[in-house]
Amino acid sequence: MALRKLALLxxxxxxxxxxxxxxxGPTTGSAIILGAPLGLTGSLTKESNLTxxxxxxxxxxxxAQGGIVVNGVKHPVTLRYYDDTSSANQSAVxxxxxxxxxxxNFLLGPYGSAATATDAAIAEQNQIPMVEANGAAQAIxxxxxxxxxxxLSPANKYLQGVVDxxxxxxxxxxxIALLSADDNFSLEVANAINDYAPGKGMNVVLFKKYKxxxxxxxxxxxxxxxxxxxxxxxxGHLTEAIAINKAAKEQKLNxxxxxxxxxxxxxxxxxALGSDANFVYDGSQWTPQVKYTPAFYLSESDYVAAxxxxxxxxxxxxxxxxxxxxxxxxxxxxxxxxxSLDPTKVRNALAALDVTxxxxxxxxxxxxxxxxxxxxxxxxxxxxxxxxxxATVADAQPMYPTPNWDQR
Amino acid sequence: MIATAxxxxxxxxxxxxxxxxxxxxxLLAPLTSLDAAQSANVPLLADKFWFQIATNIAxxxxxxxxxxxIGGITGYAAFGNVAFFGIGAYTTGMLIAKAKWPFLLALPxxxxxxxxxxALVGLPLLRLRGHYFAVASLGVGVAVGELVQNIDYAGQxxxxxxxxxxxxxxxxxxxxxxxxxxxxxxxxxxxxxTWWMLRSRLGYGLIAIxxxxxxxxxxxxxxxxxxxxxxxLAAALTGLAGGIFSQxxxxxxxxxxxxxxxxxxxxxxALLGGTGTVFGPATGAVLLYLLIQFLGxxxxxxxxxxxxxxxxxxxxxxxxxxxxxxxxVIFVPRGVIDFFGGRTRLSVAYLRRSLRETSL
Numbered sequence: 179m180a181l182r183k184l185a186l187l188x189x190x191x192x193x194x195x196x197x198x199x200x201x202x203g204p205t206t207g208s209a210i211i212l213g214a215p216l217g218l219t220g221s222l223t224k225e226s227n228l229t230x231x232x233x234x235x236x237x238x239x240x241x242a243q244g245g246i247v248v249n250g251v252k253h254p255v256t257l258r259y260y261d262d263t264s265s266a267n268q269s270a271v272x273x274x275x276x277x278x279x280x281x282x283n284f285l286l287g288p289y290g291s292a293a294t295a296t297d298a299a300i301a302e303q304n305q306i307p308m309v310e311a312n313g314a315a316q317a318i319x320x321x322x323x324x325x326x327x328x329x330l331s332p333a334n335k336y337l338q339g340v341v342d343x344x345x346x347x348x349x350x351x352x353x354i355a356l357l358s359a360d361d362n363f364s365l366e367v368a369n370a371i372n373d374y375a376p377g378k379g380m381n382v383v384l385f386k387k388y389k390x391x392x393x394x395x396x397x398x399x400x401x402x403x404x405x406x407x408x409x410x411x412x413x414g415h416l417t418e419a420i421a422i423n424k425a426a427k428e429q430k431l432n433x434x435x436x437x438x439x440x441x442x443x444x445x446x447x448x449x450a451l452g453s454d455a456n457f458v459y460d461g462s463q464w465t466p467q468v469k470y471t472p473a474f475y476l477s478e479s480d481y482v483a484a485x486x487x488x489x490x491x492x493x494x495x496x497x498x499x500x501x502x503x504x505x506x507x508x509x510x511x512x513x514x515x516x517x518s519l520d521p522t523k524v525r526n527a528l529a530a531l532d533v534t535x536x537x538x539x540x541x542x543x544x545x546x547x548x549x550x551x552x553x554x555x556x557x558x559x560x561x562x563x564x565x566x567x568x569a570t571v572a573d574a575q576p577m578y579p580t581p582n583w584d585q586r
Numbered sequence: 587m588i589a590t591a592x593x594x595x596x597x598x599x600x601x602x603x604x605x606x607x608x609x610x611x612x613l614l615a616p617l618t619s620l621d622a623a624q625s626a627n628v629p630l631l632a633d634k635f636w637f638q639i640a641t642n643i644a645x646x647x648x649x650x651x652x653x654x655x656i657g658g659i660t661g662y663a664a665f666g667n668v669a670f671f672g673i674g675a676y677t678t679g680m681l682i683a684k685a686k687w688p689f690l691l692a693l694p695x696x697x698x699x700x701x702x703x704x705a706l707v708g709l710p711l712l713r714l715r716g717h718y719f720a721v722a723s724l725g726v727g728v729a730v731g732e733l734v735q736n737i738d739y740a741g742q743x744x745x746x747x748x749x750x751x752x753x754x755x756x757x758x759x760x761x762x763x764x765x766x767x768x769x770x771x772x773x774x775x776x777x778x779x780t781w782w783m784l785r786s787r788l789g790y791g792l793i794a795i796x797x798x799x800x801x802x803x804x805x806x807x808x809x810x811x812x813x814x815x816x817x818x819l820a821a822a823l824t825g826l827a828g829g830i831f832s833q834x835x836x837x838x839x840x841x842x843x844x845x846x847x848x849x850x851x852x853x854x855x856a857l858l859g860g861t862g863t864v865f866g867p868a869t870g871a872v873l874l875y876l877l878i879q880f881l882g883x884x885x886x887x888x889x890x891x892x893x894x895x896x897x898x899x900x901x902x903x904x905x906x907x908x909x910x911x912x913x914x915v916i917f918v919p920r921g922v923i924d925f926f927g928g929r930t931r932l933s934v935a936y937l938r939r940s941l942r943e944t945s946l
Binding site: 266 | 634635638639642736743747748749750752755761835836837839841842845847879882883884886899900901903904
């Protein structure tokens with residue numbers, strides 16, 4: 179009996195103490211440590227540095243606010259990162275170091291699908307949430323992992339926006355010629371269109387694969403011309419996109435829409451093709467022109483301004499930068515919602531997250547990938563990128579149909 | 587002269603005892619107090635990061651020691667041994683991920699498949715010598731990785747394609763400990779095989795081939811059979827490491843298990859430690875791996891480079907690593923193992939002699 183009384187007293191004392199500390203208003207708590215392995219040397223240096231820029235932009239902002247507010251206490255944030263020499267295996271070593279030695283509370287993703295897949299397994303075994311922004315391969319999210327979340331749209335969404343847009347245009351295009359590189363990402367993009375287009379009233383009249391990295395695609399373009407499509411879609415990379423556009427002009431392949439998965443959004447595409455780059459569409463994770471209604475953090479234009487102030491001379495932020503910042507925002511909001519630094523509680527808050535930021539809506543499906551954010555469609559109009567779809571975020575109308583080559 | 591020999595023997599004994607104590611400590615310390623040491627915050631020995639580092643070191647001991655069999659003892663500079671690592675990893679990975687075999691049943695097939703492949707390509711490849719063999723073996727190493735990624739059947743990638751293979755996470759208590767001991771066992775096996783080899787007919791035959799292949803042939807050594815056997819044995823050990831790696835790492839793809847850098851690292855480790863010896867490659871593996879991690883700033887003992895910003899540090903670390911290796915290869919051509927065991931002493935005269943021997 180006496181024992182129980184004593185216990186009650188103790189609980190009351192603890193409760194009183196706890197109330198006392200929380201009602202004292204925002205104070206500064208312990209630092210939240212985030213960890214990320216990044217390929218600062220080696221083959222992925224460029225993209226990894228863009229990723230780091232995205233993380234740093236958010237880090238400056240959150241620490242200027244005093245940190246992440248957890249139950250009224252402000253926790254400043256530190257980011258620990260190490261060079262994984264662009265090796266997925268070294269990334270795994272560093273991930274374990276970040277968790278064990280540096281006691282990272284939460285993890286941010288590395289760059290690239292291979293490193294992300296390796297690190298996802300480590301995050302899972304240690305039950306520490308990892309929010310990643312640079313591994314779009316769906317295979318990572320089909321493993322039943324509970325602690326990995328990806329803020330970017332998966333590969334199968336890349337060209338669906340173009341098909342959705344085409345369905346709204348007049349006269350409506352009805353036939354598609356689909357060309358694809360033979361790497362996994364490109365095939366995932368192309369196969370998704372092959373399945374998706376018939377539902378939108380469009381027939382895929384040609385589906386042709388070519389070797390990844392090919393620079394001469396004349397034969398493929400000839401085959402596309404013979405099929406007389408309304409839409410020419412290419413799922414590949416920058417070099418193939420340029421090769422196809424060149425061959426299309428030489429072979430006088432005319433279509434109402436030319437859209438390429440990756441390539442046109444980079445400045446190199448316009449500088450390589452000049453005025454021939456006009457009218458070309460592409461799918462992008464994000465563009466500086468999009469107009470969302472952010473629930474917190476910066477607006478799109480403020481984000482671009484903040485980037486230019488911190489990294490002068492680099493032009494507009496690339497979508498790699500934006501999605502990396504978005505990963506930080508997702509983590510921040512989940513920690514706030516969880517009201518705790520407990521990894522499992524934050525993991526559950528991430529799974530339940532639904533918030534719109536400058537990058538778009540962030541909400542994860544049961545596998546942990548953001549299937550809710552649409553890809554945006556860009557078009558090059560008079561040498562400038564414009565966002566043309568979805569209409570709610572667009573800054574220009576699509577210039578449709580694309581004129582024939584001899585009438586440009 | 588006699589006094590020197592006696593003192594050499596004494597130093598050799600000291601090194602052996604010290605090495606044995608170190609090895610025993612490294613192997614046994616994790617066992618004694620896993621939970622206790624975790625909570626007591628003992629650095630290096632009982633946490634998961636230490637297992638990660640130690641398991642990687644054991645893995646490189648296997649690869650460097652196996653390379654030594656073909657590269658050091660036989661004298662054929664194989665530059666494509668990472669192919670066997672990848673084949674081992676994919677063999678185990680496919681059996682677990684696609685055929686749903688249990689890990690311990692799938693593992694023994696990794697060295698078998700790797701050895702069979704080595705015997706197959708070894709027959710034509712080992713007819714080449716010197717630079718020609720080196721380039722051809724490098725070609726095989728790269729080609730196998732590309733093939734595994736790109737082979738399709740009925741439009742579907744056979745080996746998981748570019749997105750790789752995901753293995754189920756091996757659920758076991760003290761998972762880190764399990765893979766550490768498994769990899770250490772593979773390392774011990776590879777060292778034991780080398781030790782046995784250097785005392786067997788096979789080993790003498792291989793050394794004869796290295797010193798003068800025509801003479802060996804004239805003396806009745808079946809050079810083709812001996813060389814292929816050495817190649818297959820190296821492949822089997824490397825494949826075993828790959829098989830363990832696949833389940834340990836959970837994810838297998840071309841980037842992970844066919845990294846060109848491993849080719850170079852395993853050779854450098856063997857050179858650094860001392861080729862043709864039993865313990866040289868293992869010593870080199872420990873030293874080089876720790877050096878790489880130290881320069882990368884991942885070890886608990888770290889350092890700051892003066893005049894170098896944190897942005898430039900990773901790049902400078904790579905440059906330092908490269909320079910150090912060049913210096914070691916020029917000045918210590920027989921490997922650091924030369925200093926242990928009392929044959930030579932590190933001195934200015936030794937360095938000058940080395941420089942003279944390696945001058946172009």
